[in-house]
Amino acid sequence: MIMHLLLPLFSLLILSHSMSQALPLSTHSRWIVDEHRQRVKLACVNWVSHLDSVVTEGLSKQPIDVIIKKIKGMGFNCVRLTWPIYLVTNDSLASLTVRQSFLNFGLTNDILGIQANNPSFLDLSLIKVFQAVVTSLSDNKVMVILDNHLTKPGWCCSRTDGNGFFGDKYFEPNFWIHGLRKMATLFKDNPNVIGMSLRNELRGPRQNVNDWYRYMQKGAEAVHRANPNVLVILSGFNFDKDLSFLHNKPVTLSFKDKLVFEVHWYAFSDRSAWKYGDPKQVCHQVVQNYTRMVGFLPKQGYPLFVSEWGVDLRGTDANDNKYLDCFLKWVSKHDFDWALWTLVGSYYFREGVVGMEEYYGILDYDWVRVRNSKFLDKISAIQSPRHGNYYFRHFTYDNATSLIA
Numbered sequence: 001m002i003m004h005l006l007l008p009l010f011s012l013l014i015l016s017h018s019m020s021q022a023l024p025l026s027t028h029s030r031w032i033v034d035e036h037r038q039r040v041k042l043a044c045v046n047w048v049s050h051l052d053s054v055v056t057e058g059l060s061k062q063p064i065d066v067i068i069k070k071i072k073g074m075g076f077n078c079v080r081l082t083w084p085i086y087l088v089t090n091d092s093l094a095s096l097t098v099r100q101s102f103l104n105f106g107l108t109n110d111i112l113g114i115q116a117n118n119p120s121f122l123d124l125s126l127i128k129v130f131q132a133v134v135t136s137l138s139d140n141k142v143m144v145i146l147d148n149h150l151t152k153p154g155w156c157c158s159r160t161d162g163n164g165f166f167g168d169k170y171f172e173p174n175f176w177i178h179g180l181r182k183m184a185t186l187f188k189d190n191p192n193v194i195g196m197s198l199r200n201e202l203r204g205p206r207q208n209v210n211d212w213y214r215y216m217q218k219g220a221e222a223v224h225r226a227n228p229n230v231l232v233i234l235s236g237f238n239f240d241k242d243l244s245f246l247h248n249k250p251v252t253l254s255f256k257d258k259l260v261f262e263v264h265w266y267a268f269s270d271r272s273a274w275k276y277g278d279p280k281q282v283c284h285q286v287v288q289n290y291t292r293m294v295g296f297l298p299k300q301g302y303p304l305f306v307s308e309w310g311v312d313l314r315g316t317d318a319n320d321n322k323y324l325d326c327f328l329k330w331v332s333k334h335d336f337d338w339a340l341w342t343l344v345g346s347y348y349f350r351e352g353v354v355g356m357e358e359y360y361g362i363l364d365y366d367w368v369r370v371r372n373s374k375f376l377d378k379i380s381a382i383q384s385p386r387h388g389n390y391y392f393r394h395f396t397y398d399n400a401t402s403l404i405a
């Protein structure tokens, strides 16, 4: 009798779980939790805002509210929004209007597209549009992680682009910290901005452990001082694959309960492993490697956020398909928080190409339809938490499904 009364209530609460977290978030052992210590599982999608024009992608294709409704409709509760340091340190760049920035790259069609879909953005400055995107996400209760992707706007990443590690041409540590502090300050009163990842995909010949501790700790403190509410997310070596140095030495920070680590994993991260080996064996070996490099962190009591992963959604890449099976099992088993690469169906301008299609994009070229609905079905299983639910501390998702079945 009681069960009958309670079940519909449970289902309602489960369905609404992504909508009303008590923010800000913090960490509790390896889990991200809300103010009531209930788990919040991040099921995010990457939304790109760091390319040459520094305009959040897609705004010439669809009205912003339509895009955000799609994000929610596809089951994501959060966006990892990428940004370049110059957006907050370089006034002559940040004060350009969208129109001017597009004109600089000859993107006249996108000017017409913005006029049609988001007319109020056309003559706003780049920084104002970035703020407007964050505000729209917040109004729609989609959580935001601000990801410093690089310093100088453009496609990321190569070992020699000058944005890879402390001391590179565009990566002077104090300048970077100054940028982080400005961005943290800009959104300090918006509780919906729940995290900041300090730098995307460290890489290149300058990588070294001493500088990592020195500057990551400094950057983390600067962000935390400017906005003590946000989760501070740290990335590792070799395109965010390797945090193994933390086996021996933890980071030292003045604060607790806000520290998260991130990792990226694609099929191409494993070089050609997927091409030749037996998929089961390769999966076993690759997972072992990831466990050694990053997967040990939850055991040490830190959340691990898989902040980039994804596949060619045309479904024709055999390596990607083998990787995907392996990846989904791994994420599901450990119930990690994650962010898919990417929302973007096509870019305004990427690597010199106008209107480049993004086959990893969950939306199609025109940002209208889901590119591959089977893929969306597949990932729906990892969008819900397996462990913990933020309304019921002792009520796990596993229990919920067995109760309802």
Ligand SMILES: *[C@@H]1O[C@H](CO)[C@@H](O)[C@H](O)[C@H]1NC(C)=O
Pocket: 086, 090, 092, 093
């Ligand atoms: C500011 O940005 C513009 C456009 O990307 C660039 O040409 C200029 O060198 C930047 N200035 C500084 C001081 O970084």
Ligand SMILES: *[C@@H]1O[C@H](CO)[C@@H](O)[C@H](O)[C@H]1NC(C)=O
Pocket: 270, 273, 282, 285, 286, 289
């Ligand atoms: C796993 O790590 C070992 C040792 O570092 C390396 O030789 C091997 O290529 C890696 N395997 C895969 C599939 O990444």
